[in-house]
Amino acid sequence: MAGSTDPQDYTSDIYDLMLAHQGVQEFLDAVVRLSATIMAPADVVSGITYRNGRRMVTLVSSVPEVDVLDELQYDAGDGPCLTALNTGTTAVVDDADVDQRWRGYLRSVADHGYLSMMGMPLPLRARNDGRGGGRSAGAASINFYGADRAVFTPERQRIAEAFAASAGAALSLIVKVNDTSEQNAHMVAATETRSAIDVAVGIIMAQNRCSQQEAFRILRSSSNNQNVKVHTLAQLILERASNPAPAVPHTENTAQNH
Numbered sequence: 001m002a003g004s005t006d007p008q009d010y011t012s013d014i015y016d017l018m019l020a021h022q023g024v025q026e027f028l029d030a031v032v033r034l035s036a037t038i039m040a041p042a043d044v045v046s047g048i049t050y051r052n053g054r055r056m057v058t059l060v061s062s063v064p065e066v067d068v069l070d071e072l073q074y075d076a077g078d079g080p081c082l083t084a085l086n087t088g089t090t091a092v093v094d095d096a097d098v099d100q101r102w103r104g105y106l107r108s109v110a111d112h113g114y115l116s117m118m119g120m121p122l123p124l125r126a127r128n129d130g131r132g133g134g135r136s137a138g139a140a141s142i143n144f145y146g147a148d149r150a151v152f153t154p155e156r157q158r159i160a161e162a163f164a165a166s167a168g169a170a171l172s173l174i175v176k177v178n179d180t181s182e183q184n185a186h187m188v189a190a191t192e193t194r195s196a197i198d199v200a201v202g203i204i205m206a207q208n209r210c211s212q213q214e215a216f217r218i219l220r221s222s223s224n225n226q227n228v229k230v231h232t233l234a235q236l237i238l239e240r241a242s243n244p245a246p247a248v249p250h251t252e253n254t255a256q257n258h
Contacts, residue, residue: 080119
């Protein structure tokens, strides 16, 4: 129900999704698609970040480019979504070209064509079943990227907060009612995605004799060109690395030098 700031309105929408998609990944896919539409008519994409301990991963995104932008933020070590995770408060960037916070990261975001950002906590309810010590397994946030400046007005922030409150409550419930071992495997797999990306970057560094920053640039450029998620491409690189003639992405200049 885009445009409403009443959490109860979104509760109905979110729980309809929960009933239709009872697996965590299917539910998250549906939630992130809906989250990108609640800001209409603004051109907005979104993703959900999950943190377990010190590891962070984009669990799901509305477009593959969100994975790239989130990975850049994780590498930078700070930014709107990480601020939302660390403080439990919403962080908004109205103009990536002029905002003085997180300058290196925001320049990269602007280079990808996004000038507004918003990181918003996704509240997860604590587990009270005696297995989680009364605490949730981790923390999550919804990350929004807007193509125009000043997309995330106070009104749109209220809309997103209502949506996040309902989504967090539903996600907590769907995790609780699913088999615990299945959910643990899901979260372990999500955090291992980051390790796959790190290894893939190392492979690219070795093959191209380049820096870590340049290797990640090659990886995300190839991801954009092939329209696949960064972690999907990283896993493909790891699979190919076990073959006699591994194939990893090269830049045009690098290919000419070899």
